[in-house]
Amino acid sequence: MSQTAVDVPPKGGFSFDLCKRNDMLTQKGLKAPSFLKTGTTIVGLIFKDGVILGADTRATEGPIVADKNCEKIHYMAPNIYCCGAGTAADTEAVTDMVSSQLRLHRYQTGRDSRVITALTLLKKHLFSYQGHVSAALVLGGVDITGPHLHTIYPHGSTDTLPFATMGSGSLAAMSVFEAKYKEGLTRDEGIKLVAEAICSGIFNDLGSGSNVDICVITKGNKEYLRNYMEPNPRTYVSSKGYSFTKKTEVLLTKITPLLERVEITEVGEAMEE
């Protein structure tokens, strides 16, 4: 107990303290909790000047929609973005971790990050956890060697493709890409195709829904179009709102006044030579 008593931030990695207790509970017949999954349709495509990434915005917890407008396109570097499908905590943690590693690498080398660097860091991490870190990613970016698009599977395998889809809606989106993709698309054609692919995922796959997010990355420039399309607005919004005829019965009220936040600006004196 003396070693675990101090809960200072550990050196890193996972801690398996509660595994034994949780196993005991599962053996007794209690079901483990379900995690927040992003059912998802995520896509990427290479066009004339760079890469376009697209994603839907629904996060599910079992059959219930937990978040109607979540962000699935994660920042990795100024010229690299990554879409994530699978367990939400895993995609967020893995992309945050590799994003920090890329930044440190940029400081050390003094150069812009390359997409294959991000790819190698991600696949090494995912393979070492043998698929238990359930993150399926579409990684895209433009670096000094040109535009790149990769897919990464939870067990650590990767593909390099001109157009890619992942997630539960990947088949719906891939059908649109296979029919309409051609090389040398312009920016507007590319965005239209990506939006169409995500919409087909949103309407046909139950695990994807809500709005379309798009990210366009070109050499030296990136544009994150959050909620580019909103094909599912709230249908009936009552203008009157809800009125409560019977008020709630309060047993006890305790009011704690908060102190005013006072900003103290100290006038500094010049340092003596």
Place this chain on the structure above:
Amino acid sequence: EKEEVRLDFPPSHRRRLYLVLSLPSTFPDFSSVRKSSKLYSENPKFPMSIFEYNGSAVVAMVGKNCFAIASDRRLGVQLQTIATDFQRISKIHDRVFIGLSGLATDVQTLYQRLVFRHKLYQLREERDMKPETFASLVSAILYEKRFGPYLCQPVIAGLGDDNKPFICTMDSIGAKELAKDFVVSGTASESLYGACEAMYKPDMEAEELFETISQALLSSVDRDCLSGWGGHVYIVTPTEIKERILKGRMD
């Protein structure tokens, strides 16, 4: 020596006895009582979820320069109620509150860990944590236990810079879900989603927000056997914290 279980204990002792029973592996003396505690469900085809062991309901809503966070008050061991005044919402500092739903033992342990880390932060930085920073801290602590998680789901609510309200919830491994209107958690979460979706309006003042969140909470826990016995509502504005206890159905 087997300890005799006496049924004429005063209520406070009986409560402690049952809480101890929720850790059977280290207390072999209570084996005869353990069999009747029904930790396992009768039908192996429908295992009970670990979140349904204690029962809980927590909801947070955003208003105009204020926020509200509310929870139910029941603590149960499966279908038996053992306390009707359980604190699920705790104050981290004057402007950040955290409500934890799920297994009660993990609720209390996680709360103690978070208060510890916040106090360390206060000593080092000489100021309180912002709610966004605190949410990242909770997320990191939960993800650290990715393969053997704390069995609870937090709801974090706070007032950030410029008195802008911030709410977020997470699943048990730290996947943050930021929302601009309301967040819910607990066994009554499905009813809470529906009630909040219907009753919520943007930019409500403190009193109207209190009424809305209380009605949403009470109507949702009425439809859930495992949560209820009243409500605990905190309305936080830049000038005061109002804590109110609601009267609900006592079944």
